[in-house]
Amino acid sequence: MSEYTLSEIRATNKRDTRKMDALLEKEGIQRDKNLDYSVGLFDEDYNLVATGSCFKNTLRCMAVDSGHQGEGLLNQVVSHLMEHQYERGNIELFLYTKCDSAKFFNDLGFYEIARVDGKVVFMENRRTGFQDYLNDLKKTSVPGEKIAAVVMNANPFTLGHQYLLEKTASENDVVHVFVVSEDVSLVPFDVRFQLVKAGSAHLKNLVYHPTGSYIISNATFPSYFLKDEDLVIRSHAKLDINVFKKIAASLGVNRRYVGEEPFSQVTGIYNQVMKEELDACGVECVIVPRKTDGTTAISASKVRKAIQEDRLSEIQDVVPASTYEFFLSEEAKPVIQAIKNAEEVIHY
Incomplete structure (x- = not known):
């Protein structure tokens, strides 16, 4: 089992930002212009294998290198982002994800509010929040x-x-x-x-x-x-x-x-x-x-x-x-x- 290190990716760190952009692009995602906190999981050779970000009380730009999927890395990233959000006082959390990823986030405790079929699902971490x-x-x-x-x-x-x-x-x-x-x-x-x-x-x-x-x-x-x-x-x-x-x-x-x-x-x-x-x-x-x-x-x-x-x-x-x-x-x-x-x- 590989050892991974979780580190913040600051906007001023051009090297790590380039790695995040490359990983997101590889997985068909473009880095959102609205981000206020980002993290990455790095392997022993300092390759970026997973990443995720926040903006206000939303989670976004989450991806795992296709060569490392199935190792539970996105779960680690999301858990860290949620903990970070709670620490800064954001208890009610929201995310947008592709339709085929909605079940994964449901398993992590997020619930669907609305969707556009084939495009995007809007979710929150409270079962009855919208109701x-x-x-x-x-x-x-x-x-x-x-x-x-x-x-x-x-x-x-x-x-x-x-x-x-x-x-x-x-x-x-x-x-x-x-x-x-x-x-x-x-x-x-x-x-x-x-x-x-x-x-x-x-x-x-x-x-x-x-x-x-x-x-x-x-x-x-x-x-x-x-x-x-x-x-x-x-x-x-x-x-x-x-x-x-x-x-x-x-x-x-x-x-x-x-x-x-x-x-x-x-x-x-x-x-x-x-x-x-x-x-x-x-x-x-x-x-x-x-x-x-x-x-x-x-x-x-x-x-x-x-x-x-x-x-x-x-x-x-x-x-x-x-x-x-x-x-x-x-x-x-x-x-x-x-x-x-x-x-x-x-x-x-």
């Missing part, structure tokens, strides 16, 4: 004939977001507003949630929800085992919508409103797939034309760009007063600094 989330949502259900849902990141909340909620509220009895919980945006979740509620406080038929880890974002969806970019977007959309269908059923949602996306190719394809999938299951998908500032569509990306370039006064005409007041406050200083320090604030 508990759905049960909590049911407690917030409100009776009505027309029950709508809106999912938004609101990074930050603009007059465009406000217009979408106003239109949705005017056309439905109840609107469930889901704000993406993942803190991968330049404006933190607690701030975004606060600004959404403040900017829509005049609408009395809204129910607000954090998405938790179940409605996923581009930042956390793994692209490492789907090579074609268009396929990545479509698989992400289908997986996300398969999760949303279960959320909609728990709340009696029969309509989902989304803003038209003239700027982002990713969101444009996502909306197209969403409409196809939801229409097919009896949930009406309403795509709302974007509110303009008189010439072009209002965009959170443009708001972030103005903040980054010290043109704060220019955002006053495209965000609610509550959003503008926040960015003038002391509380906003670290958020503004994060935006100024960001390499890219425009999302395509």
